[in-house]
């Protein structure tokens with residue numbers, strides 16, 4: 001047994017992860033259900049490091065040093081269970097199974113419990129950054145036991161992206177914590193992309209600008225507080241011309257956004273935990289709406305001219321307004337995402353360090369951004385921060401952006417340009433800061449039709465009004 005770590009599942013992600021490990025000096029055991037993938041990896045990249053290929057799972061397991069660390073990089077769902085079932089009888093107490101696929105955290109919790117029963121560690125690990133990240137340095141979010149991290153930490157921290165000498169990998173917490181954080185990361189990615197898309201749409205409608213002109217605006221924004229991978233590639237995509245037609249690429253792409261399901265998982269989990277992640281939810285629903293082509297066509301026919309003409313008086317002021325509104329809405333989306341992680345951490349006893357989580361998203365992953373340093377600072381300064389919105393750096397940006405945010409949302413509403421994420425983020429902000437919410441009326445209605453009772457502002461206890469009787473109040 002000579003290999004320090006093994007990878008089974010050598011499609012694009014597993015292959016690149018294995019190469020990254022080997023390039024960093026680790027001896028990597030290789031296995032794939034169909035041996036051709038193993039053979040081609042060794043044939044094409046064998047010179048990049050030391051690989052120990054096996055064609056059977058038994059030989060693969062036997063080639064690993066103890067405690068064994070087996071990384072599973074297969075299709076999420078039933079295939080992951082199939083591979084685990086094949087592995088378990090071959091492993092020995094203290095060995096570690098690392099699932100780097102996009103598993104749902106509830107599956108990870110179930111698998112962790114089952115493998116713990118066999119004396120094995122199961123480490124559900126979020127990996128972000130796509131195939132490029134897997135090869136050159138992803139952001140890695142391992143869950144599982146602290147003991148397993150003692151073996152895995154030095155390996156994963158070495159192959160992860162590095163930002164200012166700090167690896168984009170840390171132990172997130174027990175059992176499903178890593179996959180949970182990866183799920184919320186993807187949810188935030190949905191919100192980020194929707195906000196960018198709305199900003200583009202606003203600029204296009206308000207300025208009657210071409211995609212190439214808007215690309216230039218995004219390029220400038222990327223030099224400031226909004227600096228991030230997604231803003232950078234937005235400029236790249238908007239600048240691109242379709243070779244076949246000579247038209248802007250963005251104009252020849254069908255406007256129906258697809259999804260693989262992690263946004264939906266995030267929203268479902270937030271509903272269970274009672275955390276209003278409105279930005280992520282709007283972004284997820286916006287993708288669904290875009291795909292309802294028949295409804296869109298019907299509504300377009302019924303209401304062709306429902307918007308007013310949009311007249312932007314001053315170009316630079318408008319562009320700056322959109323930038324500020326984008327930043328404020330983005331802060332709301334991240335504030336909500338971190339609230340969600342905190343709630344999951346409390347519900348499942350994970351003790352997740354929010355500042356630390358922001359640290360490992362600074363590089364390698366799709367939502368990498370300059371801004372994440374500020375999030376780290378905010379939670380490192382005040383662990384129990386009620387909401388990211390009130391941390392000084394964020395409160396300054398949001399406070400200064402409010403007039404612009406209101407102008408943009410109001411102008412868009414008048415012109416009939418849909419801004420679900422911009423406008424719901426503003427509504428969230430206004431609701432959070434409201435002195436009184438109409439929730440009081442909802443409580444009154446619930447008590448009226450269903451005797452659901454209410455609390456009073458001036459006395460302890462639960463109360464009910466005898467609506468159908470003499471309308472006196474009784475203590476419930």
Ligand code: NDP
Nearest residue numbers: 009010011012013033034073074075076079101102127130
């Ligand atoms: P795929 O999701 O396409 O899965 C293909 C791999 O799974 C192949 O190695 C295949 O083996 C194996 N496999 C499928 N079914 C079984 C089975 N029943 N038993 C054993 N092996 C099986 O590969 P990707 O590389 O795209 O993704 C791997 C994982 O990483 C997935 O969970 C995916 O969700 C996640 N992922 C993460 C990304 C990220 O950015 N973090 C990006 C893309 C994926 P065979 O060759 O024999 O068919």
